[in-house]
Amino acid sequence: MDLDGISSKVKERFPESILDASTFRGEITLYLRAEDILPICRFLHDDPELSFDYLTDLCGVDNHPHEPRFQVVYHLCAMKTKRRLRLKVSLPHGVPRIASVVSVWKAANWLEREAFDMFGISFLEHPDLRRILLTPDWEGHPLRKDYPLQG
Amino acid sequence: MAKTETMIINMGPQHPSTHGVLRIILELDGEVVVNATPDIGFLHRGLEKLAESKTYHQCIPLTDRLDYVAGMSNNLAYVLAVEKLLGMEAPPRAQAIRVLLCELQRIASHLLWLGTHAHDIGAMTPFFYALRDRDEILFMFERVCGSRLTPSFFRVGGLAQDLPDGFEPKCREFVGAFPARVDEYETLLTQNKIWMGRTQGVGAISAQEAINWGLSGPILRASNVNWDLRKVMPYCGYDSYEFIAPTGKNGDVYDRYLVRLMEMRQSNEIVRQVLDKMPGGAVTVDDPRVVFPPKPRVEESIEALIHHFHIASEGFPVPRGEVYASIESPKGELGFYLISDGTNKPWRFRVRPPSFINLSALPTMIRGKLIADVVAIIGSIDIVLAEVDR
Numbered sequence: 001m002d003l004d005g006i007s008s009k010v011k012e013r014f015p016e017s018i019l020d021a022s023t024f025r026g027e028i029t030l031y032l033r034a035e036d037i038l039p040i041c042r043f044l045h046d047d048p049e050l051s052f053d054y055l056t057d058l059c060g061v062d063n064h065p066h067e068p069r070f071q072v073v074y075h076l077c078a079m080k081t082k083r084r085l086r087l088k089v090s091l092p093h094g095v096p097r098i099a100s101v102v103s104v105w106k107a108a109n110w111l112e113r114e115a116f117d118m119f120g121i122s123f124l125e126h127p128d129l130r131r132i133l134l135t136p137d138w139e140g141h142p143l144r145k146d147y148p149l150q151g
Numbered sequence: 152m153a154k155t156e157t158m159i160i161n162m163g164p165q166h167p168s169t170h171g172v173l174r175i176i177l178e179l180d181g182e183v184v185v186n187a188t189p190d191i192g193f194l195h196r197g198l199e200k201l202a203e204s205k206t207y208h209q210c211i212p213l214t215d216r217l218d219y220v221a222g223m224s225n226n227l228a229y230v231l232a233v234e235k236l237l238g239m240e241a242p243p244r245a246q247a248i249r250v251l252l253c254e255l256q257r258i259a260s261h262l263l264w265l266g267t268h269a270h271d272i273g274a275m276t277p278f279f280y281a282l283r284d285r286d287e288i289l290f291m292f293e294r295v296c297g298s299r300l301t302p303s304f305f306r307v308g309g310l311a312q313d314l315p316d317g318f319e320p321k322c323r324e325f326v327g328a329f330p331a332r333v334d335e336y337e338t339l340l341t342q343n344k345i346w347m348g349r350t351q352g353v354g355a356i357s358a359q360e361a362i363n364w365g366l367s368g369p370i371l372r373a374s375n376v377n378w379d380l381r382k383v384m385p386y387c388g389y390d391s392y393e394f395i396a397p398t399g400k401n402g403d404v405y406d407r408y409l410v411r412l413m414e415m416r417q418s419n420e421i422v423r424q425v426l427d428k429m430p431g432g433a434v435t436v437d438d439p440r441v442v443f444p445p446k447p448r449v450e451e452s453i454e455a456l457i458h459h460f461h462i463a464s465e466g467f468p469v470p471r472g473e474v475y476a477s478i479e480s481p482k483g484e485l486g487f488y489l490i491s492d493g494t495n496k497p498w499r500f501r502v503r504p505p506s507f508i509n510l511s512a513l514p515t516m517i518r519g520k521l522i523a524d525v526v527a528i529i530g531s532i533d534i535v536l537a538e539v540d541r
Contacts, residue, residue: 079376
């Protein structure tokens with residue numbers, strides 16, 4: 001199934017959710033509305049035809065000074081069909097927050113903690129949202145573009 | 152009635168069996184682990200942040216320092232990602248040498264794992280055997296790139312240089328001798344009663360759980376999931392070599408041991424095939440935008456010197472876009488997700504670290520097991536903390 005196949009299948013179920021879709025170097029990216037991320041992920045995981053059962057990676061991106069500032073990127077993989085898919089959601093400046101997908105893939109647990117640690121993105125209903133690489137009393141989020149490179 | 156309560160003990164970060172600086176807070180009921188909370192980040196160097204201020208070429212040495220016992224594999228995953236951004240493919244000889252070195256690296260990485268893992272569980276001898284043989288590979292690497300652990304040998308568009316004279320006979324000698332060496336390790340461990348007692352049924356994880364936890368590499372295949380990126384999404388011409396991706400049945404520590412031993416034999420066969428089929432030709436693409444001029448020319452021509460200086464200091468611009476490229480590293484799926492804003496430095500440099508994600512399933516594997524099993528299970532995941540913490 002190519003880009004059209006996947007996006008039409010998602011569109012059928014969530015007509016309002018896909019903001020954009022693109023293919024670059026053979027990689028498919030869907031740009032989604034942030035509030036629908038959890039139901040869409042569950043759908044992509046559970047649907048027998050799509051069956052994206054493997055969360056390869058999850059990370060944050062800071063586009064400062066451009067708006068919307070933060071993005072969360074999900075790299076999915078379907079083991080049955082050997083297909084990869086990238087999901088991107090944009091979060092506004094201020095207090096970026098988005099629903100956690102730990103209930104779909106347990107792999108998201110530490111990955112979301114890392115995005116929280118490095119970008120200050122909150123994942124709602126995460127079972128254990130704490131800093132992971134830095135100490136609890138650390139100030140700031142180092143991978144933000146406005147975090148100083150030198151002390 | 153006697154009142155029982157659990158006890159919290161701290162393991163690491165300075166503990167020989169945690170393979171670096173991993174701290175685990177264990178909650179114990181007698182000798183049984185009730186809960187485990189890993190505490191990581193002691194080796195965090197901000198590599199992803201650092202890379203954002205370096206040119207694409209200057210990032211290669213940073214990747215050496217991720218999984219520092221498998222530097223070649225890290226280099227490969229990274230240069231594949233940059234090549235994908237550029238829409239470029241390395242020439243056949245470069246691809247073959249990359250496969251050759253990465254498979255030797257896999258053997259070296261698995262040997263270090265075998266030695267330390269067996270030592271953790273109490274078997275002293277395999278450590279000496281494994282490190283003796285690993286050193287032969289590191290010696291070959293030193294001949295190739297001047298360094299044992301931090302090669303920085305792969306370049307965007309190919310390799311830093313061709314293999315040195317005398318490499319092939321040395322490598323063939325190793326490849327010829329190695330299967331008997333693996334037999335030797337097996338006589339020490341595979342049927343060893345103590346080894347089996349300490350590893351069988353310990354730390355088992357089901358196929359479904361392993362997939363949901365995002366595990367990759369030998370630990371995933373030991374749970375009977377036939378998923379090896381060299382097979383399912385071949386890169387660097389892996390589809391032209393004959394090998395199998397071994398799988399286990401039970402997903403326990405013992406099966407992970409068997410899978411890694413079989414993988415070493417398979418890697419050895421791949422190295423043999425590469426040596427037999429080694430194509431000729433250049434080891435870099437013919438693209439002066441990204442490839443350094445040959446060193447002898449730099450020494451005699453001012454234009455070549457300026458060209459060299461330009462790539463080394465300014466780097467090269469990369470088309471705007473984003474790619475994810477991954478390889479089957481000795482630890483699992485090592486991926487690089489790069490976002491380019493069209494300049495000479497990555498806007499976002501994201502590493503998908505197999506050790507980090509494999510380690511996140513540790514509490515699930517050790518809950519309800521004995522404290523002595525914790526050491527066996529950590530060893531079986533084969534983590535490198537430099538890659539976990541980055």
